[in-house]
Amino acid sequence: MPASTLGRSRSVERKLLLYAGAYLGTGTAILFLHGYGKVPWTVLAGAATAFLSFILLHFFWSFKGFGGDPFLLPLVALLSFTSLLFLYRLNPAYAVRQFAWLLVGVASLWAVTCWFPRYQALADYKYLYAFAGAVALLLPIFCGVEQGGARSWLDLGLFYVQPSEFVKVLLVLFLAAYLAENRLLLSAGNFKVLGVFLPSPRDWGPMLVMLGVSLLLVIFQKDLGAGLIYFATFLAMVYVGTARAAYVLLGALLFLAGAAGSYFLFDHVRLRVQVWLNPWALIDTAGYQIAQSLFALASGGLWGTGLGKGMPEYIPAVHTDFIFAAITEEMGLGGALAFLVVYMLLVYRGFLVAVSSRDEFGSLMAAGLSALLGLQALIIIAGVSKLLPLTGIALPFLSYGGSSLVANFILLGLLLNVSHHVCFDGAGKEAS
C-alpha cells in the first residue's frame, strides 16, 4: 500500500511541477518579449535550470521512494518561480543572486530529506538548539552589520547572512522537543494565578528563558518582525501542545503589555505605530514606503497592470519586504488572492502532516513549522496592506534574501521528513 500511494502521489507531484514549469516559462517569455535585461538567453537558461533543479529533486525522491507530501514541493516551486520572475523584472541583479540562493535552497532541501530522514533523533538535542540559537542571535550584536534599520546581518565576505531566519527553525525544533517531553505536566498546571492553573515555574522555566532570550536579542537588533514571529509561533505551539486557550490568552496579554512597553520605550516602535495610524502625515519620511505600497496595491485593480507594466519601483525595499505589493500591482487582486491561497494550502498541508504524525515531537514540529510559515506570510502581507503596523519580515519563498530562502527550504525539508514517516508508518492516509 505505501508503494502504490507513493507512486501515485509522486506522479501528482510531477504533474504539478510541470504546471509550475509552464507558469515559469510563460512568465519568462513575457519578460523576454518585454525586453528586460541585457542577456536574455542566460535568463532562459536560468529559468530552465531553476525548473530542472526542482524536477531533479522530484526524480531523486521518486527513485529513493521518498514518501513526503506531494503538494508541498510544487507549491514552493510556484512561489520560487514567481520570486525569480518579479526580482528579474525589478532588477535583474537581484534575480541572479536569488537564483543562486534558490539552488542552494533546493540543495539544502535535498540534503535534509536525504541525510536526516529520521527526524526523531533531532528531539535529543533541544538544548543544543537553544544554545546555538542564542549564539546566532548574539553574533550580529557584536559583529553584525545594519541594514534597513535592523542590525541583524553577519558579513561573511561573499554574502550577508541573517541568523534570525535560521533561529526561527531552531526555535520550533526546541519548542517541539521541550513540549513533547513536558506536555502533560504543562497542560495540567499545579498552582493558580489569576484564576488560571499554571504549571510550576520549573516546568516552564527553560522554555520561557529560551523565548525571553531570543526576544531580548531581537529587540537589541531592532528586528521587530523576528520578535513578533517568535512570539506568535510560540503561542501557536503552546496551544497545540497543551490545548490550554488560557495560556494563549495570557501570552497574548503579555504580548500586548510588551508591545505597549516598547511603544513607550523605543522611538522606532512609536514611529511605526504613527505611520500605521496615519502615513499621510509623514508622507515625505517614514510614511513614504507604506504610502507607495498602498498606491501600488490600489493601482492593480482586479487583474493587475500586467507583468512589467506597473511602477512598483517607487516602493523602497520592494524586492524584499514589499514584493507582495509589486505582485498585487502587476497581477491584480486575482493574483494576490492566488498567492494567499498558495500559502493557505501550504499551511493546510502542513497541518495535515501534523495531524497525521504518530509521535508527539513530529506532530508538534510539523504544526510549529506550518504555523511559522503561515505567520510570516500573514504578518508581512498585513503590514504591506497597512492592516497591521509594519514589521520587516521576508515573505517566505517570494522575497529576495538568501537566508530566508534557505531557512524556509530547510523548514520544508523538516516538514517533508515528518510526512515521509507518516506515509511509511502507515499511521494515516494523507488528506483525510
Next chain:
Amino acid sequence: MRTAGVITRRRMAVLLYLATAALLALTGRLAWIQFARGAELQEKALELRTRDIPVEAKRGNIYDRNGQLLVTSVSADSLYAIPYLVTDPQKVAAALAPVLEMDAERLQKILTRRSCFEWVARRLPPATVEKIKKLNLPGLFFVEESIRHYPLPTLAPHVLGFTGVDNQGLTGLEKVFDAQLRGVAGRIVVEQDATGRDVPGAIHRYIPPRSGHDLVLTLDKTIQQFVERELDKIVARYDPKLAVIILMDPRTGEVLAMGNRPSFDLTGWMTAPQHVWDRNPAIWYNYEPGSTFKIFTMAAALSEGVTRPGDRFYDPGYIKVADRYIRCWADGGHGSQTFEEVVMNSCNPGFVEVGLRLGKERFYTYIKNFGFGSPTGIDLPGEAAGILIDEKKATNLNLATMSIGQSVAVTPIQLLTATCAVANGGVLMRPQLVKEIRDPAGNVVASFQPQPLRRVLSPQQARQVADLLCSVVLKGTGRNAFIEGYRVAGKTGTAQVVGEGGGYVSGKYVASFVGFAPADNPRVCALVMVAEPKGGVYYGSQVAAPVFREVVRDALRYLKVPATPGLDKPPSPFTYEEPQPKVRVPAVTNYPLEVARKVLLEAGLGAVVQGEGKVVLRQTPVAGTEVARGTAVVLDLADPGVLTHEQVVTVPDLTGLTVTEAAEVLSSMGLELEASGVGQAAGQEPAPGTRVPRGNAVRVYFRPVHSPSAAGPAREFVERP
C-alpha cells in the same frame, strides 16, 4: 496516537480556522484598498509623484495716456535642473561654475539633491544664457521669467512705484494695481522618479503663465518730463526740503503729471534712503497752505453773498481778533481797497474780515465740500487727509487764521483737486491716475470714467472766483505766473513752517502757487509747492509762480491749446521789495566747503568758490560785515595738503550752530568740542580767529533758542504774497 491524534486534530482545526479568518481579512483588506479607496489613492499617488513649480507671469506694462511706454517687463531666462537627468553632476558643475560665477561645490550640491526640481540661477543676463545653452548640458533647462524695465527710470517714480524680488508691487501704482499687473503664474510640472528611470509617459510639462494686464495712465509722459525738468531746476536753485509739482485736467480730474523732490531712480531704489521712496509727498505731505487757501475763503464768501468784488475794505496793516493782532504782510497795510484788490494784494485783514462774516458753520461747510479734511481717494497708497481743527472746538481766532490759510493743513493733491473744482465750473472731481486696464492683446478690460463727487459752487460763482484769480495774475501778487497769450488764474502762497513745538520756525517757509489756464476754458490746473527753499528767497510769488509759468506754458503749447493774442499784460514782473534786512556775514574760515555753503545759504547769502580744495582758507567779505541779503561771499579754498600738515588751525566762529553742527565743524578741523548747555551756540572759548594747535578743545556755550512762541506772541500771523 489515536487519542492524542483526535485532540491534536481539533486543535489544528482551530488553528486552521484562525488561518482562514486571517486569509479572509487580508482578502477583504486588499479588495477594500483596490475598490473602495482605489480612485482616491491613485489620485494621491499622482499628486505625490508630480511636482508643480510656479513660473511667474510677465508683469503688465504701464503706458501714459498716449500709449507711450513707461514701465515694461523684459524677459530674463532662469536656469533650473532636474537632478536625476543630470548624468555627471561633477562635470556639469565644473562647466557651469565659471559661467554663473558660482561655487562649483555648491552647484554640485544643488545638482545632486534628491529632488526632481531645483532652481540653479534666476533671471540671468542673455549673454550668460547663450553661453550655458552652448555648453549643452543634460538635465538643465531654461524657463522665461521677467525683470521690470524702466525706459525712463527717474520719471514719476513715486507714482509708478516699483516691484520687489518676486516681481510683486511694493509702492505706487505697482502696489495698488498689483493684482491686475501680476497676471497668472504658469507651472512646470515634473514627475518624480525615485529610481532615475524614465517613467512610462513621464511628464515634464511647461504650462505657460498668462501675462498681466497693462495699465494706461492719465499721466502724460511729456508733461511729466516738463515737471521733472522744473523740479530739477528748483533743486539746483533752492535746495528745498521738498518740492512738489502736480498738473491735472480740471475738467476730468485726470492727473497729467505728478513729481516730487527728493526723488529716486526706479532701477536703484534700494540704494536710495527709505524716506525718499516710501512716501509720495504729493499726496502725503501736510502743510499750511497759506494764501493759496484764500481761494476757498473767497469762493465761500462770494457764493454766500457776504461780499461782492466791488465791496470796499480798509486795511490799517493789522486786524484785531479776540485779543490778538493779525498783521498784514505789507507793512503799514493796504489802506482802502475793493474786495478785488484785497484778493489781488492777498491782503490778510481783508480775508480775515470776510472769513469772520461767513461764520464758522458756513466756512466749514465750504471747505469740507471742497474736500479738505478727508483723502481725495486717488489711486495711490499712503494718502494723508490733511488736518482741520474740530469744528466744535474752533474759535473765532481759528476761523480768522484759517481764512488766510493758517491753522489748517492740506496735502498738495487736496489743494489742487479743490482748485480744479473752481476751474471746471464748480464740480469736485476725484483725482484719477488710471484711464484703462488692457489685456496683453490690447483689449480694454476696464475703463475708468471721470468721477464727479459733488457740486461745490454754481458755474456763475466759480466764474466769479476765476475772474478774481485772473486779476491776481494780471495785476496782483501772481504776476510772475503770467503766460503770454493765455488768461491765467492763480494764487500765490507763502506760509511759515510749523515747528514741532507748534510755533513757526523762523526762516523756514513753504512757497507755493496754484492756478489754471486758460481761465475761460481751463485745460491745465497746476500746483507748485516748494517747502523750505534755501538762499534767502522764499515767496510763493518769486519761488513758485515762475515755475508754474514755465511748466504750464510748456504744457499748454504741448497740448496745442490755442493762444489768444492781444490779451492784457501785467505792467511789470512782480517783485516784492521787502525792506531788505542787512545780513551779518558768518565766519566760515576753516570750514569744510560743504558746511560753509550750508551756513551761508542759511544766512541768506550765496557763495562763489575760488581755487581747489575742501576747506575754506579765506573769505571775502570777512565775518561780521553787514551786507545785503543774497550777496555772494567769495571763498578761497586751501590746498588740503597744506592744511592737513598744518599743526595750528584757526578757531571758527560757531555762533548760532547746534551742538551737532558745532561738533561737525570742529571735528573736520581736528578740534575737540567741549559743550555746555543746550540750544544754539552763544559763546565760545577761545574766541573765533584764535590760532590753536590741532587737537585742542574748544569750549562752546549753548543757550536755548529764542523761538517766537517762547519770546513774543504765540504766533506771529504774518502772511506774505
